[in-house]
Amino acid sequence: MTDNGDPRTMGRRTVIGGAAATALAAAGFQAVPAYAGTHGGHQPKTVRLSVLGTTDLHGNVFNWDYFKNAEYDDKAHNDIGLAKISTLVKAYRMQVDRHTPAPLMLDAGDTIQGTPLAYYFAKIQPITGGHTHPMAAAMNAIGYDAAALGNHEFNYGLDILRKFQRQLNFPLLGANAQDWTTGLPVFPPYVLKRVHVPGERPITVGILGLTNPGIAIWDKANVENKVKFGGIVELAKIWVPRVRKAGADVVIVAAHSGMDLSSSYGDALPVPENASVLMAETVPGIDAVLVGHAHLEIPERLVTNKVTGQQVVLTEPLKWGMRLSVIDLDLQKQRGCWKVVGRHSQVLNANTVEADPQVTNLLQADHDKVVGYVNAKIGTCTEAMSAATAPWEDTAALDFVNFIQADAVSKALVGTPQASLPVLAIAAPFNRAAAIPAGDVSVRDVAGLYIFDNTLLAVTMTGAQITDYLEFSATYFKQVSGPGPFPADQVTNAVTPTAPGGTPDYNYDIMGGLTKPLAYKIDIAKPAGSRITDLQYDGAPVGADQQFVVAVNNYRQSGGGNFPHVKTAPVVYNRQVEIRQLMIDYVTATGEVNPSTFHTTDWSLTSGGAPIVVNA
Incomplete structure (x- = not known):
């Protein structure tokens, strides 16, 4: 595979090593051996599909604290922002062998709210006036394949959200964001990505997006009589079979819903706020879940689906671009079809790398404008x-x-x-x-x-x-x-x-x-x-x-x-x-x-x- 201008494939090399490997090792990357089981008395070819993921970016592009007017720092000395994530993503793509599928890049929601940078382009100079949202510009430059809606996407109203959606080069998914009257999805519920495998038929990856039902309470003023929100588990039971029927060999869910069952709104809604593990345990056909909403660092959690007995891997990469999740799915051909036979995940720490100058240069003017605003x-x-x-x-x-x-x-x-x-x-x-x-x-x-x-x-x-x-x-x-x-x-x-x-x-x-x-x-x-x-x-x-x-x-x-x-x-x-x-x-x-x-x-x-x- 050669560089062709697509950020998802630019810079890939034929061997693992050099600066990319060094950067990944510093970020905590641990190479995991591919699945080595046998099937039918012989050793079938194992293909590794990697999926990279972020969540709860909350308007962070730069490693900057706008309220302190200084570089971001905390007790753990985390770094934040998509500019750092971009460096990690590029390093990961560079170390992927040309005979291995290109990694996918996903997000699990809460993107356009949380910093003065995000607020400025929602309230002071709204993107409805024509300016590209800095989060859209950064995510497009990195080359995301899909993102789920978060609850904070609705904070500034549907006009801002729809404009942001149109500015993205990838789909914004939300199977349980439904028309108030018809119940039909008002955002794409899923997307199919066909991943090239040299010498083999492509792997079809279904990416399903689910957002938080609590939006009905938290942003009632913006969504009432317009959009309603079904339960995470309930809508996954409807849509995962449809994604499989549409041809998906692999199903990955980007869910803006924490791992462990809980609800900040008590019994105000009949469905829970945090239900990702429950979904993985009860809905057949899911291979991996990129989790958001809870702002936790969970490198890997494996749960067993109670219907199929198959394992599902879940990961949550903290918040604000502090971490990048890496999901590895090992696939083999069984009766002519790709099947996941091994799964693993980990997180990489963004504080080990420098910001990507491509992203910082792209958005420096926006950043400077907002620094001026807060001061x-x-x-x-x-x-x-x-x-x-x-x-x-x-x-x-x-x-x-x-x-x-x-x-x-x-x-x-x-x-x-x-x-x-x-x-x-x-x-x-x-x-x-x-x-x-x-x-x-x-x-x-x-x-x-x-x-x-x-x-x-x-x-x-x-x-x-x-x-x-x-x-x-x-x-x-x-x-x-x-x-x-x-x-x-x-x-x-x-x-x-x-x-x-x-x-x-x-x-x-x-x-x-x-x-x-x-x-x-x-x-x-x-x-x-x-x-x-x-x-x-x-x-x-x-x-x-x-x-x-x-x-x-x-x-x-x-x-x-x-x-x-x-x-x-x-x-x-x-x-x-x-x-x-x-x-x-x-x-x-x-x-x-x-x-x-x-x-x-x-x-x-x-x-x-x-x-x-x-x-x-």
């Missing part, structure tokens, strides 16, 4: 807000977060049975260094108050449950007596059985009201569990049975921190909108942050009922 003025602030003292006193900075969350939920609940309930919100002091200055405010300034990619939910809770929740939160404080002054480290970050190194700041939650104040005191002279006093809403004691809507982030609602009641409380709002983006949108829309409109001192620390003083 440009989007509004003003009438007075400086700092989170430095947020763990021990009521601050405007955290009141701002709570105001944004509660306001978004309140507006979304109009016309629902919960519209008349008081709305509260919960926030934690994520970053003591965060501050919004007086005067000009940039996107980066606002984002610093909310450094995590949490999305917004709302649940209903009773007054008694709120008391329990606040008592649990107050275990963050060490027990002291007297008025102080105390240094902050003598009061905060208490050691507990579940936090032997001290309770982190992000596990101290502050609660506030939207239209009326929620006021309370925390008496840290008392033992944990009996510290909340004078809990009032709008000046009246909170009743044990009084009903509230509480805005909360997805980490907390899913059980993060093990706070009481919130995980099992009824969910009344969940559109998977990032809280950080809601804050940026508010400043952009209003042009001003004025703490006097949302900041009141509603909670305080006491000792024996008397105020205490804490110094930073």
